[in-house]
Amino acid sequence: MKIPSWPAWLPYPISCLKGFVLSYAFTSTVKAQFPLQTGDSLVPIVIGAWIWVALLFSFFHWVFTSGANLLLTHLPQKPSFDNLRQHLTTWSSSKKPHWKEGLNAFIISFVTSILVSFVVFSVIPAPSRLDAYKNNSYELRQAMIQVRFALIPIGMTITSAYLYQYDLWARRRRAAKQEKRSQNSTAPTAKQKRRSSAATNLPAPNPIEQELNQLSADAGATRMRPVRQAAPEVANWYVFRSGKAEGPYTALQLWEIQKITARTKVRRGEGDWQRAGEVSELTKYLTQQ
Known part of the structure; x- marks a missing residue:
C-alpha cells in the first residue's frame, strides 16, 4: 500500500507546532498585562511581547540542538534507532544560528499579530470604555474582548504555521540550488x-x-x-x-x-x-x- 504524500496545502507538523507556541506565547504575554489602567498604552506591551518571543525561540533552538547532540552521544548502536539517529543528526547538524530562529519568530509574530488583529478588530468591534460606562454595556465590552483574545491566537497560529512552512520551503530550495551549483561545478560535462x-x-x-x-x-x-x-x-x-x-x-x-x-x-x-x-x-x- 502506497502511503500518500503530505498535502502541499497543509503545513508540516513542525511548522504548526512553531506557530502554536509563537502565537500563545505572544498573546499570553499581552493578556497578562490586561486590563490597562486609564491612559496606559498597549504599544510598549506589544513590543515587549515581540522581543520576548524572539528570545524564547532563540532559547528553544539552542535547547533542541544541544539535546540532539546529547542524545546522539548516548543513543545505542542498534538498527531500530537508525531513523531516530537520522532525525537527531539533521537537528544537531543544522547550521542555522540561534539568533536567526529568534529573528524569524520576531518577524512572523509581528506580521501575524498586525494582520490578525486588524481582521478580528474589524469583524468584532467592541465599544470603548467610555461608551461602555455611558450605555451600561461594560459586560458586553468584556465579552467582546474575551472573544478577541480567543480568536487572535487561533488566527495567529494558522497564519504563522503557513509562514513557517514558507520559510522551510525557501531554505530547502536555497540548499537544493547550492547543492546543484556545486555538483555542476565539479561534475565533468558530456564534452x-x-x-x-x-x-x-x-x-x-x-x-x-x-x-x-x-x-x-x-x-x-x-x-x-x-x-x-x-x-x-x-x-x-x-x-x-x-x-x-x-x-x-x-x-x-x-x-x-x-x-x-x-x-x-x-x-x-x-x-x-x-x-x-x-x-x-x-x-x-x-x-x-
Whole structure:
C-alpha cells in the first residue's frame, strides 16, 4: 500500500507546532498585562511581547540542538534507532544560528499579530470604555474582548504555521540550488567525458622519433627508425577555455584534443597561466591557425 504524500496545502507538523507556541506565547504575554489602567498604552506591551518571543525561540533552538547532540552521544548502536539517529543528526547538524530562529519568530509574530488583529478588530468591534460606562454595556465590552483574545491566537497560529512552512520551503530550495551549483561545478560535462574517453584510446608514440622519421623521409632515406611507445606522460596540463580550467591533459593531448595555439592559455599543475607559445616544451605541439 502506497502511503500518500503530505498535502502541499497543509503545513508540516513542525511548522504548526512553531506557530502554536509563537502565537500563545505572544498573546499570553499581552493578556497578562490586561486590563490597562486609564491612559496606559498597549504599544510598549506589544513590543515587549515581540522581543520576548524572539528570545524564547532563540532559547528553544539552542535547547533542541544541544539535546540532539546529547542524545546522539548516548543513543545505542542498534538498527531500530537508525531513523531516530537520522532525525537527531539533521537537528544537531543544522547550521542555522540561534539568533536567526529568534529573528524569524520576531518577524512572523509581528506580521501575524498586525494582520490578525486588524481582521478580528474589524469583524468584532467592541465599544470603548467610555461608551461602555455611558450605555451600561461594560459586560458586553468584556465579552467582546474575551472573544478577541480567543480568536487572535487561533488566527495567529494558522497564519504563522503557513509562514513557517514558507520559510522551510525557501531554505530547502536555497540548499537544493547550492547543492546543484556545486555538483555542476565539479561534475565533468558530456564534452569533457568524450574527450577523456577518446584520450584513453589514443596511442602514445614518441614524437621525437616521429620527427626523425619525417626528416629521413624528406632526405630520401628508405629505412625508418622503429617508433617505440613513449613512457607514459603525466597528465598535468590545464587549458583555459570558456572562463574555466579544463584538464588535466598530457602535452600530446593538448595538441590532438585541445588543438592549442600559441595564444592558448595553459598551465602545468597549480602554476601560473601563460601563453602556450611562451612554453618551450610545447612548441612542437602547437596548432597553426
